[in-house]
Amino acid sequence: MAYNNVRFMGYVIDTTPELNPNGSQIYLGLNNPQLDIEARCELMLRAMETARDALPPQSPPLPPGDTLNVFMAPEFFFRGVSGAYQMDDVQLAILTLQGMAAADDWTDWVFVFGTILGTSSPTLKTVPYDIDPLANKEVYNFALVQQGGIAAQGDTGARVVMKELKSRVDFIAAAANPGGLLLGEVNHLAPSTSSGPGREQQVVNYDGAGVFSLAGITWGLEICLDHLGTVRRLQKSPQLPGENLIQLQLVPSCGMGVEAPSVITQFGGYVFNCDGWRNTRHSTLAEQVPPLTDVVLATSTPVSNAPIALQSTSPVQDVSIDDLYASGPGVINTYPVRAIPAQQTVPGSTVPLFWQASADYQFAFTLVYDDNGNYVTMVCEPRSKKTNFYGNNYYLPLSLQTQDTLKQDVSIQMKLIPGSSPFAGAVWCKINVPGFVFEGNAFEFSAATSGLPPLTVW
16 A cells, blocks of 8 residues: 555653662562553553554545554553563563554554564574673563554564664662563673665564555664664665665653764655654654654644553552653654655665575576666575575675584685676675585675676686
C-alpha cells in the first residue's frame, strides 16, 4: 500500500527508574514478570486508544490507505522490576503486543512500542575490547516495530532493531532493588558487523539492523545513544547505490534529542524522537528541508491515570500506574498530517558478481561505484546450504573461521591486492570449505565503470 501522508504520535512517559530522595534508584514494576508485562501492555493499549480517539476529525474524511499513523513510545517502556526480562518473558511481551495490534482498527498504523529489555547468560566465546569481562549477563535492548492490522501474520509486518551501545544511564549503577541488574553486571550483545555502506540494511525482519522497509516506506531507526551526534550509527553505514534512501527516521530514547549530525533522511523526510527521561521527557518532529526544521505540535492529550485491572488474576488485581512508571501515565503528543516525500534512491551504481564455487557454496560480490563512476568499495556475501552466514555482507579484508552443520571446518580469507594492467585491483582468496579448495585471484576489476568489465576465474 502506498501512503501519501503520515501523522506522528509520541507517547511521552517517564521510563526511568524511580529516584529516591537520597539519590538512589530502583526499578519499578511487579514482582511477577508475567503480570508486569500484562500491566504494561494494558497501559500501552490505553495509550494507543487515547491516540486514536484524540485524532481530529477530517472533513472530508481521509480515505483508508491515504495516511499512515506512526505511534512511538520511549526507550525502556518494557523492562520490569529487575531491569530486564528473561527471554521467555520477552517473547510473551512480543506476542501480547502483536495481538493488540492485530485488530482491523489498527490498519493504517505503525507502532514502535518503545524498547524491550531482555537478559540471558553470556553466549560470546571471546570478549571484544569494549566489553566488560567481569559482567555476567548479556542484555538485549531492542525496539519492536509493528504494522497494525496484520500482526496476526507473524513477522510479515514486524521489524526488530537492536540498540548497539550501552549508556551509563541504561542500568542502575549501585544499590538496585533486590534482584535488580546493576550497570557493571551487564553487557550489550556485541554488534554483528562493523560500520560501512549497506551494513544497516535489514536482510531478514528480525535481524536487528537499523534500515528497513515497511508499509511501502523506507525507515531508519536508532535507539538513544546510537543516535548521538558523535556516534551516528546510520550515518556511518549509508545505503548502497541503488538502494532506497530513508524517508522516515525514528529515535526512541531516554535521554536523547534529535541530533542533526545523525539525521540521514532524504530531502523532505522526517526524523521523529520520543524521549522518556524524567522531567525533560519530550517528543520532537523535524523535517529535512534542509535545514532541519521542527514541526509544531498539534495537540497533547493525557492518558488516563485509572488503575490497570489485571484480568488474568482471580480476583481481578488493580495496579496503580505509579507502581510501573515514576511520573504517571504520560501524554500523547500528536503532530499534523504531513506529506510523505517520494522515494529517492542512492546515486551511483553497483556491479554484482556471483561465483558458484561449488554445489554448496556461492560468493556474491558487489562492487560499488559513485555517481561519477569511480570505484568506492566492495562487499562479499558468502552463501551456503550447509553453513549459515546470516546474510551478512562483509568488507575486505575478510577472515572467517567457522564450522558447517556437520561440524566440518570452514575457512575463508579474502583481501584486495593490486590488479594486473589494465585492471586496478584484484580479490585474492584462500578458501577451504567442504567440497571446495581454492587459492589465488578470484577476479580483477577496473577503477571506473568506463573500464573493462571484471575478469573472473569462473
